[in-house]
Amino acid sequence: MSQDVSIDTTIDQQQQDWEDNTLRPSLQKLPESQKEFTTTSLKPIERLYTPRDLQDTDFAGEIGFPGQPPYTRGIHPTGYRGKVWTMRQFAGFGSAYDTNQRFKYLLEHGQTGLSTAFDLPTLMGYDSDHPYSEGEVGKCGVAIASRQDMEVLFDGIPLEQVTTSMTINCPASMIFAFFLATAEKQGASWRKIGGTLQNDILKEYIAQKEWIYPPRPSMRLITDTFKFCAAEMPKWNSISISGYHIREAGATAAQELAFTLRDGIEYVEYGIRAGLEVDDFTPRLSFFFNAHNDFFEEIAKYRAARRIWYRVMKERFGAKNPRSWQMRFHAQTAGVSLTVQQPINNISRVAIQALAAVLGGAQSLHCDGYDEALALPTERAALIALRTQQIIANETGVTNTVDPLGGSYFIEKLTNELEEEAWEYFRKIDSLGGMVEAIEAGFPQKEIHESAYQYQRAVERGEKIIVGVNDYLMDGNELGEPNILQIDETVERLQTERLQKLRAERDNPAAQRAIDALKRAAEAPSVNTMPLLIDCARADCTLGEMCDALRPIFGEYQEPSF
Amino acid sequence: MTSPKIRVLLAKPGLDGHDRGVKVIARALRDAGMEVIYTGLRQTPEMIVNAAVQEDVQIVGLSILSGAHMTIFPRVAQLMQERGLDDVLLFGGGIIPEDDIPKLKAQGVTEIFLPGASTEDIIEFIQTNVKPRE
Numbered sequence: 001m002s003q004d005v006s007i008d009t010t011i012d013q014q015q016q017d018w019e020d021n022t023l024r025p026s027l028q029k030l031p032e033s034q035k036e037f038t039t040t041s042l043k044p045i046e047r048l049y050t051p052r053d054l055q056d057t058d059f060a061g062e063i064g065f066p067g068q069p070p071y072t073r074g075i076h077p078t079g080y081r082g083k084v085w086t087m088r089q090f091a092g093f094g095s096a097y098d099t100n101q102r103f104k105y106l107l108e109h110g111q112t113g114l115s116t117a118f119d120l121p122t123l124m125g126y127d128s129d130h131p132y133s134e135g136e137v138g139k140c141g142v143a144i145a146s147r148q149d150m151e152v153l154f155d156g157i158p159l160e161q162v163t164t165s166m167t168i169n170c171p172a173s174m175i176f177a178f179f180l181a182t183a184e185k186q187g188a189s190w191r192k193i194g195g196t197l198q199n200d201i202l203k204e205y206i207a208q209k210e211w212i213y214p215p216r217p218s219m220r221l222i223t224d225t226f227k228f229c230a231a232e233m234p235k236w237n238s239i240s241i242s243g244y245h246i247r248e249a250g251a252t253a254a255q256e257l258a259f260t261l262r263d264g265i266e267y268v269e270y271g272i273r274a275g276l277e278v279d280d281f282t283p284r285l286s287f288f289f290n291a292h293n294d295f296f297e298e299i300a301k302y303r304a305a306r307r308i309w310y311r312v313m314k315e316r317f318g319a320k321n322p323r324s325w326q327m328r329f330h331a332q333t334a335g336v337s338l339t340v341q342q343p344i345n346n347i348s349r350v351a352i353q354a355l356a357a358v359l360g361g362a363q364s365l366h367c368d369g370y371d372e373a374l375a376l377p378t379e380r381a382a383l384i385a386l387r388t389q390q391i392i393a394n395e396t397g398v399t400n401t402v403d404p405l406g407g408s409y410f411i412e413k414l415t416n417e418l419e420e421e422a423w424e425y426f427r428k429i430d431s432l433g434g435m436v437e438a439i440e441a442g443f444p445q446k447e448i449h450e451s452a453y454q455y456q457r458a459v460e461r462g463e464k465i466i467v468g469v470n471d472y473l474m475d476g477n478e479l480g481e482p483n484i485l486q487i488d489e490t491v492e493r494l495q496t497e498r499l500q501k502l503r504a505e506r507d508n509p510a511a512q513r514a515i516d517a518l519k520r521a522a523e524a525p526s527v528n529t530m531p532l533l534i535d536c537a538r539a540d541c542t543l544g545e546m547c548d549a550l551r552p553i554f555g556e557y558q559e560p561s562f
Numbered sequence: 563m564t565s566p567k568i569r570v571l572l573a574k575p576g577l578d579g580h581d582r583g584v585k586v587i588a589r590a591l592r593d594a595g596m597e598v599i600y601t602g603l604r605q606t607p608e609m610i611v612n613a614a615v616q617e618d619v620q621i622v623g624l625s626i627l628s629g630a631h632m633t634i635f636p637r638v639a640q641l642m643q644e645r646g647l648d649d650v651l652l653f654g655g656g657i658i659p660e661d662d663i664p665k666l667k668a669q670g671v672t673e674i675f676l677p678g679a680s681t682e683d684i685i686e687f688i689q690t691n692v693k694p695r696e
Contacts, residue, residue, distance in 0.1 A: 120577035120628050132604075135633025136577050209579030209603055249582045336582075340676045373677050374659050375629065449585055456586050460680050469678040484659045487629065559602065 011051055040294040040464065041252030042454060043417075049409035057412060062307070066402045069314070071306040072415065074361040075326040079402030084393045086364035088165060089386055090332065092117030092142035093376045094491045096152035099142040103157060105379060111386055113195075114157070115165040115366060117141035117376075118175070123210050125171035127544030129496040137492035140376065141167075145495070145544065146502055147537045150178040151185060160188040164195040165240070165330070165364075170212040172199040173221045174546045177533035184538075196237035196286055196330070199225055202263040203242045205439045207249035207448065209559070212547055215436045217554035221529060222267065223274035226281045228530035237286040239267060240330065246444075247290035248336045250452020253301045254418055256290060258425035259435075259444050261308055265426070266435040268317055282313060283323035291357040291365075292334040293349065299405055300414035302329070302360025307415070308422055331357035332366040338373040341468035344479045346370035351388050358392055359405055365389055371482040378485045442562035449562075499542060506540040514539040515549045522553045568692050571619040573601040573610045575638065578628035583655065587623070590681035596688070607634060611641040614650060620692050623684075624654040631658055631666065639670030649693045655679065 037045045046053075057063070064070060067077030076082065089111055091102045103114055118141040121133035127145045128137045137143045144150055154164075159182070168175045176197050183193055201218040204210050211218070222239065229238035243251075243260030251259065264285065271281050289305065292298055309327040313319040333353040338346045347370045354367050367385035369377025377385070393399060405411045432438040439445070458464045465471045514536040521527040536546050572588050574581055581603060588600045599617050601610060614622050622642070624635060635654055642650060654666065655675035663674045673687055 120630075124577050126577075132577060132606075135630035136628060139629035140578075204579075209581060210577075249580075250586075339678055341678055373657065375657065449582075449589075452582050453586050453589055456590070456681065460682060466678070470680075481660075484661070561602065 039297040053413040070310045073403035073406045080399035086113040087389045088113040088115045088364045090115040090366045094138040096149045113163045119143045125212050125547035127542050143495050147178045147181045150182045159183045160192045167198045177537040181537040194235040196240050199239040200242045206444045208245040211557045213554040214557045219270045224528045226271045230281045240286050240288045242288040244290045251448045252451050253297045254421035258422040262429050278317045278319045279321040287329035291331045291353040295356050298356040299360045303415045304418040328363045330364040331362040333368045340373045342479050375484045511539045511541050567597040569597045569619040570621040571599050572623045574603045575634045576630045580627040584625040594685045607637040621651045626656040636669040
């Protein structure tokens with residue numbers, strides 16, 4: 001917002017006057033409580049922001065109008081006035097039957113999209129009856145090891161009508177194959193199905209640590225899905241480039257922003273190297289961010305993310321389709337911020353975090369259950385989380401106008417600063433040769449660990465207060481103890497029996513032929529693995545069989561020690 | 563003569579990859595003057611107990627956030643007993659419901675730390691409970 005010189009001088013004079021005559025006497029009477037005020041990312045924040053902070057900020061170039069470059073104010077010209085965000089609660093536990101019931105419960109209560117949480121064996125590409133799966137089946141998500149499990153999961157849910165997100169990464173292609181075979185059996189057209197495959201392996205090496213193969217063959221599986229979706233699935237998001245887990249692992253807001261978007265750049269580069277035209281696949285890239293405690297920093301983070309992505313797509317990649325320039329993102333409240341102590345308080349934390357995501361212009365949102373520092377959410381906790389979204393959408397008035405905080409001296413300044421920090425990280429990662437190379441060198445991992453450690457020290461020194469944890473403690477449980485969702489131990493046994501029955505009853509020679517064809521495709525870099533994986537799913541090959549088939553060809557990832 | 567450093571093995575059993583907590587604790591214990599061996603991810607109970615024997619540690623700490631603690635923790639405790647590690651202290655931490663804590667303690671886990679526990683509490687627990695070596 002360039003000001004002419006006379007206005008600048010006036011503001012400077014006014015500020016000097018305010019400091020001398022208003023601020024100083026006030027500070028003498030009531031000194032500030034801290035020497036330095038910082039965000040939850042330990043980023044210093046000034047006492048006051050004024051037009052001075054935006055004197056180099058050009059309104060049209062940096063802020064502008066919603067639905068227009070640089071998209072700082074959102075990708076829709078009318079914000080949430082036409083349609084509010086998709087309320088998409090992440091759910092999954094026990095067997096496919098259990099989760100199918102939870103999905104239907106959430107849809108009955110007004111949820112508008114589905115999001116699937118898988119258990120750890122599924123996330124790691126192991127069948128439920130693999131020795132490593134013992135004790136883990138159905139525990140932190142739903143167990144899916146075959147097309148049959150997937151059919152049960154979406155039984156009675158029309159996939160052409162409800163959009164579905166699947167949080168799956170190292171075996172994303174295989175789970176996607178089960179999903180596509182299930183849709184086919186439902187009679188749903190792939191071209192009409194909307195939803196998202198998380199499919200983001202880079203943040204696994206960086207933060208969530210679920211992997212099978214090394215980075216390069218994993219990137220090949222991902223570019224295969226890009227090609228497949230570009231040809232077959234115009235409404236499907238082929239990837240959800242995720243900062244959520246990076247933040248949960250301890251990153252600051254700036255690191256979450258920088259590493260996520262740099263991962264995005266890496267995916268675009270690999271897609272182009274695999275022979276795709278930039279505008280053929282980048283309109284279907286989507287993003288996923290954390291909604292953490294520091295209200296304004298989070299809002300600024302989302303706004304900066306949209307502006308950076310626009311600039312990256314236009315300037316770095318020369319994308320011409322405006323849909324390639326527009327960042328669409330899902331947000332989830334910060335699981336790591338939930339406390340075991342006085343757990344009902346988490347409802348308040350979640351509401352405020354969710355409000356930040358909405359003020360930042362999220363396309364879809366998940367609110368955590370208040371009991372998730374203890375276990376997976378009960379039905380009651382999941383319903384309160386959904387109701388929290390409905391209260392924000394219907395009662396607070398924040399959807400009445402587009403980007404209500406746009407133009408705030410503070411928000412715009414924070415947005416600018418976060419953007420600058422991200423470019424700084426991009427330069428560093430580019431100089432290392434790219435994100436795959438940076439990961440191999442342990443760069444983002446070390447940065448995140450350092451931030452996690454500094455935050456823990458700040459909490460233990462009492463510089464950061466967490467209500468109920470290091471202040472406002474209570475001995476008893478006056479606020480009430482939540483019930484805990486117990487996963488029935490029979491889930492593992494029943495799931496094992498189902499899988500063994502499947503292997504016994506399917507056409508085994510056909511299953512073997514499908515696996516052999518998959519292996520041949522994997523050995524030829526120019527062949528797309530996706531159609532072969534779908535053939536495996538149709539032939540009732542299991543998740544473990546499909547993942548194992550590729551291990552000797554692709555190798556297995558061993559994390560270097562840093 | 564200074565007393566020898568307390569030797570601690572920190573381990574991530576099971577398939578869970580959430581290692582923020584265990585790495586922060588490893589660093590805090592080192593800063594407190596202990597010798598810390600961190601196993602890395604996805605260790606079976608057998609691998610963990612082998613490492614405890616080979617590294618001659620006084621303490622084993624397990625971190626798990628996936629809900630598989632009722633299967634994995636007792637197995638580590640049992641294997642430690644079988645290998646004669648009677649003087650080695652076993653503790654754990656992670657997403658663990660309150661009701662499971664007494665059951666785990668009855669099966670040989672000395673202490674469980676929940677989210678929000680401070681590294682100072684863990685350091686104090688170790689310094690108080692470690693069995694001194696001659």
